[in-house]
Amino acid sequence: xxxxxxxxxxxxxxxxxxxxxxxxxxxxxxxxxxxxxxxxxxxxxxxxxxxxxxxxxxxxxxxxxxxxxxxxxxxxxxxxxxxxxxxxxxxxxxxxxxxxxxxxxxxxxxxxxxxxxxxxxxxxxxxxxxxx
Amino acid sequence: xxxxxxxxxxxxxxxxxxxxxxxxxxxxxxxxxxxxxxxxxxxxxxxxxxxxxxxxxxxxxxxxxxxxxxxxxxxxxxxxxxxxxxxxxxxxxxxxxxxxxxxxxxxxxxxxxxxxxxxxxxxxxxxxxxxx
DNA sequence: GATACGTGGTTTCTTTTTGATACCAACGCT
DNA sequence: AGCGTTGGTATCAAAAAGAAACCACGTATC
Numbered sequence: 177x178x179x180x181x182x183x184x185x186x187x188x189x190x191x192x193x194x195x196x197x198x199x200x201x202x203x204x205x206x207x208x209x210x211x212x213x214x215x216x217x218x219x220x221x222x223x224x225x226x227x228x229x230x231x232x233x234x235x236x237x238x239x240x241x242x243x244x245x246x247x248x249x250x251x252x253x254x255x256x257x258x259x260x261x262x263x264x265x266x267x268x269x270x271x272x273x274x275x276x277x278x279x280x281x282x283x284x285x286x287x288x289x290x291x292x293x294x295x296x297x298x299x300x301x302x303x304x305x306x307x308x
Numbered sequence: 309x310x311x312x313x314x315x316x317x318x319x320x321x322x323x324x325x326x327x328x329x330x331x332x333x334x335x336x337x338x339x340x341x342x343x344x345x346x347x348x349x350x351x352x353x354x355x356x357x358x359x360x361x362x363x364x365x366x367x368x369x370x371x372x373x374x375x376x377x378x379x380x381x382x383x384x385x386x387x388x389x390x391x392x393x394x395x396x397x398x399x400x401x402x403x404x405x406x407x408x409x410x411x412x413x414x415x416x417x418x419x420x421x422x423x424x425x426x427x428x429x430x431x432x433x434x435x436x437x438x439x440x
Numbered sequence: 441g442a443t444a445c446g447t448g449g450t451t452t453c454t455t456t457t458t459g460a461t462a463c464c465a466a467c468g469c470t
Numbered sequence: 471a472g473c474g475t476t477g478g479t480a481t482c483a484a485a486a487a488g489a490a491a492c493c494a495c496g497t498a499t500c
Binding site: 441442443446450451452454460463464465466467468469 | 481
């Protein structure tokens with residue numbers, strides 16, 4: 177296998193190991209471990225969305241970062257970019273089948289964030305109080 | 309139609325919205341949307357692990373970033389830091405109950421990365437070839 | 441007919457974050 | 471004496487993110 181000696185209690189049958197520096201899965205996790213990519217994928221879950229609509233919906237993302245994220249996701253085969261030669265060009269982004277298989281995992285993350293927010297905040301206040 | 313109203317097809321019953329810039333869930337997603345945090349949580353899934361063991365297992369993480377990530381995860385109430393006053397101090401990190409509820413989602417992400425790696429790589433090669 | 445706005449980006453510059461390295465104190469091993 | 475180990479912090483250079491301007495092209499407004 178990729179690494180040296182079983183640092184993790186993880187099925188050995190798999191050829192990839194996320195803990196290994198050179199493992200390609202790391203590159204995937206680099207991309208997925210990015211809040212903007214997560215938000216974009218989540219936003220595309222049920223809709224076909226245009227560039228500026230994404231920019232408007234995902235508050236705080238810059239045009240530069242959005243175009244980078246979209247380019248990477250497209251390269252990974254997760255999303256589809258479709259450009260229509262209308263007058264101001266129209267570009268639509270949608271999930272490809274591979275992206276659809278991923279969205280479930282992503283969705284559970286964003287859902288977790290929304291449902292467990294209050295517990296996190298409580299823990300943070302406790303922590304901060306204990307440090308002060 | 310494209311714009312402002314109904315940015316997301318998301319249940320309105322929830323008080324939080326990840327797409328909103330000021331929503332606290334964003335802070336959670338900032339933390340979770342971090343490859344290192346994802347890897348640390350995944351590594352702690354079944355084991356209690358010490359600082360330097362984490363550093364050794366997660367290839368490529370720097371000491372500084374690891375300590376930052378751990379501090380944040382501890383503040384969020386996701387992991388527990390236990391220090392024993394042994395001669396060189398011993399520090400153990402383990403999942404707290406709140407972290408355990410999260411690990412399933414994280415785990416499915418890392419698992420997805422490992423199982424769909426080959427498809428990603430194929431898509432990347434196709435993309436790169438089409439650009440060249 | 442000039443001005444402003446919308447399209448989907450790229451370019452430039454500044455600021456923030458990351459990563460690499462060194463350092464720390466107290467002790468064990470050789 | 472010199473090196474390694476513990477779990478970190480301090481420092482500085484490199485990389486990434488964010489803010490803003492710019493682009494061509496067309497349409498609606500004044």
